[in-house]
Amino acid sequence: MKMKQIRQNLAIIGVGKMGNTLIDSLLRNKVVKPNQIYGTTSREDTASQVKEKYHINAGLDNQEAVSRSDIIILAVKPQMIAQVLVEIVPALNDNKFVISIAAAISTSFIEGKLNKNISVIRAMPNIASLVNEGMTVLCPGKFVQEEHLEIALEIFGSVGEVEIIQREELMDVVTALSGSGPAYSYMMIESLTDGGVRMGLPRELARKLAAQSVLGGAKMVLQTGLHPALLKDEVTTPAGVTIDGLMELEDGGFRVALIKAIDRATQKSKQISK
Ligand SMILES: NC(=O)c1ccc[n+]([C@@H]2O[C@H](COP(=O)([O-])OP(=O)(O)OC[C@H]3O[C@@H](n4cnc5c(N)ncnc54)[C@H](OP(=O)(O)O)[C@@H]3O)[C@@H](O)[C@H]2O)c1
Structure with a gap:
């Protein structure tokens, strides 16, 4: 730069x-x-x-x-x-x-x-x-x-x-999204790492795989300009591995949890602003 x-x-x-x-x-x-x-x-x-x-x-x-x-x-x-x-x-x-x-x-x-x-x-x-x-x-x-x-x-x-x-x-929304955003991605990386460890990967390796995957996904979104849903579809093989992982995320309310996180954090920022 x-x-x-x-x-x-x-x-x-x-x-x-x-x-x-x-x-x-x-x-x-x-x-x-x-x-x-x-x-x-x-x-x-x-x-x-x-x-x-x-x-x-x-x-x-x-x-x-x-x-x-x-x-x-x-x-x-x-x-x-x-x-x-x-x-x-x-x-x-x-x-x-x-x-x-x-x-x-x-x-x-x-x-x-x-x-x-x-x-x-x-x-x-x-x-x-x-x-x-x-x-x-x-x-x-x-x-x-x-x-x-x-x-x-x-x-x-x-x-x-x-x-x-x-x-x-x-x-207030900016504060909730990009101001606090790194914390949300830390939590995602931590959880993916735990998942890898649970299934037998050494922790250091699991953390690297998790962090680099989040970084790579973010770069794909920013550099291709493509909708994240389209990028997700491109890596989701019919009856493959990824769709099973995605199904668990849907079942756990992953999307709604993130949407609600921004809603809640925005309200908190507004409350502090007053
Ligand atoms: N951290 C983030 O991720 C982040 C992101 C976006 C915006 N912000 C904003 O950035 C601001 C700083 O956050 P921070 O995380 O950097 O906090 P911080 O690490 O606590 O830094 C605040 C600094 O202010 C100094 N200070 C306290 N009273 C002072 C005074 N009267 N005159 C001059 N300096 C004084 C403190 O010095 P001493 O340690 O010597 O007391 C400390 O070095 C906050 O308003 C926060 O909302 C932070």
Whole structure:
């Protein structure tokens, strides 16, 4: 993946799992240089660790990070967002813009707290960004300009695929589907592995076969553009092995369980958003 270099400085407020993932990928893909990043955390030892690991600027002072940056990425837990916004407001102006990756926090909530015409983009990445196979959905707030969206596309495009949606109410579904999606695939891989072990395969081998099959199936869907049902039909021989496996999945309510998982997780995201 060839990414364009960004010349602006980036503040990453909250260098936890997602903050680290972004820093790692942005540097690995040469989207920014280490001296363009200022990361913050709430602990001195974490700040020292990321400084040493990535050679970026890092510290505990969110205002300092914001005043030295053009793009502010909010990567703290949702419950910390309001407090962080109050802290950084004095250091923000119209030349800077904010990208929030916090689940269930709306652009209007952030715009309201900032009380300035600052561009706010809501992003929902997922943890697979760590291996450059992330899926991020961006949703622009009221004051976003095209150039800001383009920069956000560069940033999240460095860690995987990116889509833009305008209807922010759909971000709850996005959170339930691609935000939580890696967890569902972990559970599927774990269960397929157990099935292989039950039938006599060594665990390591079973895990590899399960994970690679899920990866391969996903690539087939994305690269051929064919409907998954058609791809399934193509590998299902009459009176063969696969149809028996599929019959068990139908019997266990596999499809309905997944549909209901997205329904339930979306409701939870909506509830947290309120
Ligand atoms: N993990 C995912 O798969 C995922 C996917 C999509 C979106 N998100 C969103 O990403 C955000 C971060 O999630 P995460 O999983 O990366 O959480 P995390 O690992 O707990 O990271 C949060 C970081 O924020 C730091 N922090 C806490 N208070 C702070 C403050 N006042 N100022 C600056 N930094 C502060 C913490 O530092 P200390 O550890 O030093 O306290 C920690 O490093 C969340 O809003 C979440 O909804 C996560």
